[in-house]
Amino acid sequence: MEKVVLKNIFKKYEGDVTAVKDFNLAIQDQEFIVLVGPSGCGKSTTLRMIAGLEEISSGDFLIDGKRMNDVPPKDRDIAMVFQNYALYPHMTVFDNMAFGLKLRKFSKQEIKERVHNAAAILDLEKYLDRKPKALSGGQRQRVALGRAIVRDAHIFLMDEPLSNLDAKLRVQMRAEITKLHQRLKTTTIYVTHDQTEAMTMASRLVVMKDGIVQQIGTPEEVYGTPENKFVGGFIGSPSMNFFKGVLQEGGIKIGDTVLTVPAEQHQLLKEQGYIQKELFLGIRPEHIYEGSSVNLESFFTEVTANVEVSELTGAELMLHTQLHGQPYIARVNSDTKIAQGQLAKLFFDMSRAHFFDLDTEVRIR
Amino acid sequence: MTIQLQELFSTYQRYKVKPVSLQDDSYCFYSPQAEEWFSVAKREVSTRDYEWLSTLYIEIMATVSTPREEWHAFLYTQGDIPVKQAAKQMRVIQLVFSNDSPSFEDLSEALLNFFHSNSIILQASSKHFIVIEYKAQSINGKEDFIALIRTLEVDFFARIHLYQGEFYVVDENFPLKFQREVQWFEECIHYKNTGQVYSFEMILPILLMKQMPSSILQFIEQQIVIPLQSDEELLNTVKVFYECGLNSSITSKKLHIHRNTLNYRLQKFQDITNISTKSMDGAIVVYFASFLQTFSKNAQK
Numbered sequence: 001m002e003k004v005v006l007k008n009i010f011k012k013y014e015g016d017v018t019a020v021k022d023f024n025l026a027i028q029d030q031e032f033i034v035l036v037g038p039s040g041c042g043k044s045t046t047l048r049m050i051a052g053l054e055e056i057s058s059g060d061f062l063i064d065g066k067r068m069n070d071v072p073p074k075d076r077d078i079a080m081v082f083q084n085y086a087l088y089p090h091m092t093v094f095d096n097m098a099f100g101l102k103l104r105k106f107s108k109q110e111i112k113e114r115v116h117n118a119a120a121i122l123d124l125e126k127y128l129d130r131k132p133k134a135l136s137g138g139q140r141q142r143v144a145l146g147r148a149i150v151r152d153a154h155i156f157l158m159d160e161p162l163s164n165l166d167a168k169l170r171v172q173m174r175a176e177i178t179k180l181h182q183r184l185k186t187t188t189i190y191v192t193h194d195q196t197e198a199m200t201m202a203s204r205l206v207v208m209k210d211g212i213v214q215q216i217g218t219p220e221e222v223y224g225t226p227e228n229k230f231v232g233g234f235i236g237s238p239s240m241n242f243f244k245g246v247l248q249e250g251g252i253k254i255g256d257t258v259l260t261v262p263a264e265q266h267q268l269l270k271e272q273g274y275i276q277k278e279l280f281l282g283i284r285p286e287h288i289y290e291g292s293s294v295n296l297e298s299f300f301t302e303v304t305a306n307v308e309v310s311e312l313t314g315a316e317l318m319l320h321t322q323l324h325g326q327p328y329i330a331r332v333n334s335d336t337k338i339a340q341g342q343l344a345k346l347f348f349d350m351s352r353a354h355f356f357d358l359d360t361e362v363r364i365r
Numbered sequence: 366m367t368i369q370l371q372e373l374f375s376t377y378q379r380y381k382v383k384p385v386s387l388q389d390d391s392y393c394f395y396s397p398q399a400e401e402w403f404s405v406a407k408r409e410v411s412t413r414d415y416e417w418l419s420t421l422y423i424e425i426m427a428t429v430s431t432p433r434e435e436w437h438a439f440l441y442t443q444g445d446i447p448v449k450q451a452a453k454q455m456r457v458i459q460l461v462f463s464n465d466s467p468s469f470e471d472l473s474e475a476l477l478n479f480f481h482s483n484s485i486i487l488q489a490s491s492k493h494f495i496v497i498e499y500k501a502q503s504i505n506g507k508e509d510f511i512a513l514i515r516t517l518e519v520d521f522f523a524r525i526h527l528y529q530g531e532f533y534v535v536d537e538n539f540p541l542k543f544q545r546e547v548q549w550f551e552e553c554i555h556y557k558n559t560g561q562v563y564s565f566e567m568i569l570p571i572l573l574m575k576q577m578p579s580s581i582l583q584f585i586e587q588q589i590v591i592p593l594q595s596d597e598e599l600l601n602t603v604k605v606f607y608e609c610g611l612n613s614s615i616t617s618k619k620l621h622i623h624r625n626t627l628n629y630r631l632q633k634f635q636d637i638t639n640i641s642t643k644s645m646d647g648a649i650v651v652y653f654a655s656f657l658q659t660f661s662k663n664a665q666k
Contacts, residue, residue, distance in 0.1 A: 013559050039619065052464070053524045072465060073522035084512035086519045088478035095478075100520045103471050147519060 001065055003029040003187045004050070004155065009059035011045050011211075019045040021211045023059070030185045032178075036198035037208035037234070043191045046208075047157050050189060052076055063155070076155075079148035083160040085140045086147070087132045093119075094128040097146045111150075118149040121183070138169045145180065156188040162197065174200060195235050199223065207231050225354075229361035232282045232354060238318060241288070241328035243281045244358070247274045251301070252281050252355075255324025259301040262351050269355060269364060279364070280356040285318070285331035287352040290338065291345030300347040305330070310340045319344060373414075376406035383425070383445065394422035432485050436497055440487070440540050450535045454500035457530040457543050458510075459493065459550050465523040466491040475520060479513050480504060489547075500532045510562045526554050529564040574656050582657065589654040592637050597658075599637070602630045604655045607648040 004027040011020040020042040027033050035043035048054040050061065052073030061068050068076055080086075087096050097115045106114070119125045122142045132140050141161060148156055161177070162170045178201055181188055192198055198205050199219045207214040207222060207230075215227040226232035232240040245254040247269055251261050259281070261269070269275075291302070309320035312334055319330040319338060330346050338344050355364045371377045376391070380402040384393060392415070393404040402425065410418065418424075438444025440457075458480075472494060473486045481502035487495045504510075507529070514525045528550035533542050549572075553563035556571050574582075593600050602620060606627070609615040617627045631642045640647045 017559065019559075048524075051518075052522065053518055055464075074465070076522075080519050082515040082519070084508070084515045086512065086516040088475065088516060090478040090482070099475070103520055 002026040005062040007060040010057045012057040032188045032203045034190045034198040034202035035206045041208040042211035047191050078155045079151040079153035081148050081158045081161045083163045085144045114150040118146040158190045229356045238329045240282045243326045262299045278358045282354040285329045287349040288330035289347045290332040290336045299350045303346050305344045305346050374405040374409045379403045393425040454532045456532045458496040459528040461526045462492040463524040467521045527562050599634045603634050
């Protein structure tokens, strides 16, 4: 049975503001679901409705098959972790972790056992007598996780828990949370605006925009076959390149350059009436290769590019350039020595290209 | 009579208003004829003196009250100024729990582990709590209050609204200022329900809107709100543009639209309303128009 089900969920505020529109999702037990999208897309609101901190305007929310809309938050068997650490500054780490249990009238012995168990999992045992001020950002966030773990809840809700940490620590904590999930196997719903975090942690992603679910799928599915232009552009860094062009026999014309469209894909577009029509071509930066590093395939199209910016990120080189006024980035091997202002011979792997309708921006398939 | 008492007791002290607190080592009496209060040190008052003093005057009994009781009386029942905090700069933080009422003892423990231990916690009603905080021991700002709300949400499982009061000197006007903030808080929750941390800056536009002459409201409605009705995202786009400090890149990123789309919308807004999107004056008008748009929608409901 599904652990959590959200059916036709809407959240409307006064003044006709609809924060979440017709949200549907079924979450399996032990899944790690990530809600991702830009700020204001409704992901935190959805999480807060699950927690019971926001009322559900309409729709059904079920846990283990039981309708939870009207169940008080404290009886939903949910534990939460937030971005702002959510710690009491004047309590020790032990007391911070114990406080929720104390409110629920657990015995002292039970509290002690649970706190020590959680502290062991999170490697916090030696800090139990310290106050939050004496801890690093990462340690504080581990205490916040500890406050959730001690509850032994069936569902964890995490709202941007790593956003307060610096980049290096965020990468480290990301791995720690993943390990923690593998160990505890608690169904987790995690909210982030960071697509890298979403891609690396999720069993499945829910991409949201303007309160509407854009796509639900595994990271591979969402990255490899985005449902629409928004998802293609939002997931992936650098984001997918988009070009506006006109479909012709054999290829898509951008300015006076024609990029070859593989036969099967071309046939599909043709059948749907896109010949001589404008559409968007989307191609990821890693699917544009530099001339010296590729074995040419028939669907590769060569383009000569004037490199405006050449960014070395370590293992890779980001070449910023334009195709008839439409900017794009090619992500090439750092062995490629192309500097700013030089001409590069780039090859578009058109078998990896996506096509989106100009008006609806939905992927054509 | 006054002169005689002064001669009889060297520690005699006279008060035109009721003393805010009574010392344990003194007697305090009220003189109905003189309509004033006086106190004398107990060490100077013999048993016989006490008998005639309490026959002629009304003794004001010293009652031991906790700071919480003192503040409750001060804020809600015209009680005396709490002596320990008199003339100090303090503020009131209000908390409203919207879907559950926590136990006062549990919440007090939580709050006193967040605020300085000298802060005073009161329960105004089953879901309304207040924290009275010394300026010198205050927590910093909005980020801290959001952290507080999140911490309480984790433990108490309730949606919480918070009003960050201003610092005022604790004097006889303090309760009035507090009551004004209570009212503002209610209005904030009513008009800006999506927020959780409120303060004067947030209520000011609402207050101005409510007191604005109808002719001006009509003008804004007719010149801006109604012409933009068919294209509602324009007003919001311009509002976000101002909120982002007129920065096109940040605005288009926030709205998740292309820069060209943003420029198109800004131009269209300017064409329809004749309001410059590059000036502070324009920002004020847009802000009020945006509020009015929300108000109109609420009224239609």
